Amino acid sequence: MEFTLNGKKGYAKVESYDDETTNELSSNYKNVLELLGEDSSREGLEKTPLRVAKAMQFLTQGYNMNPEEIIKSAMFKEDYQQMVVVKDIELYSMCEHHMLPFFGKAHVAYIPRHHITGLSKLARVVEAFARRLQVQERLTTQIKECIQETLNPLGVAVVIEAQHMCMQMRGVQKQHSFTTTSDFTGAFSTNHSTREEFFSIIKAR
Structure with a gap:
């Protein structure tokens, strides 16, 4: 202010x-x-x-956020049926096992059926689920399911790449390790070329 x-x-x-x-x-x-x-x-x-x-x-403010309502707040009818990708979404979360941070990037894509949502809303959905006690696997699936259930698109793809302080500061102490998780629905699950196009886009710099 x-x-x-x-x-x-x-x-x-x-x-x-x-x-x-x-x-x-x-x-x-x-x-x-x-x-x-x-x-x-x-x-x-x-x-x-x-x-x-x-x-x-x-x-942990994500417990007070409603990801579905975030998407619905900017949901529009649109005939567009090509891939929409928002990549390199910064995320910061807390591992529920040791309450130490993990951080990295999320890449989110969907193929609209009848509706699209504001691009910033996809980043806000990531934030809403990340700002909780989490495991990366669950976080990946929650983002995917929220977009699929709210927008009902032809498919959703989510990939998260993160570093975990519980691996870097304690335990095995491997400072340069990354963990990658992915989850898909619809066309991204059934169509190999669609999934490959998504991976090609998120790998491009």
Whole structure:
């Protein structure tokens, strides 16, 4: 939100959090710090429980989003029946097994039957499902199913390429590994040339 102070323009950070949830999370994170052997009252950590409480609500805000309604908010009748591809959609999510981030890109395509949706809505659907505790496999399928069930296109394709901090920072500690998942419906499942065209498009740089 823009504001003017002493004749100078600036921006105010606007965020909204549930006070009860924030307080409870903050209290729990304070306990976590102390269980780890830290002094939660020292200067550097004094406000950390509150910051983490707000951060976690931001990182999991997808629970409060309705992906189907996102698509329906910009859904239009159109006779176009060729492939629509939005590639390189940045995504950031949290692994539900260790609550560590995984991040990467999603590539989403569909072939309209009678309706199209705003291009930004496909990215928002990715965001709505990614901003939850997730596994990459489920995330891929949820995006696919949401688009298929809401738009009823001739086919949907979703590919996600991501790096997982639970593999890079702990456990096997392989810093350069990528995980790729894919899921398809309709023409992308049954027509080899259609699927190959999709892969050719997302590989092009």
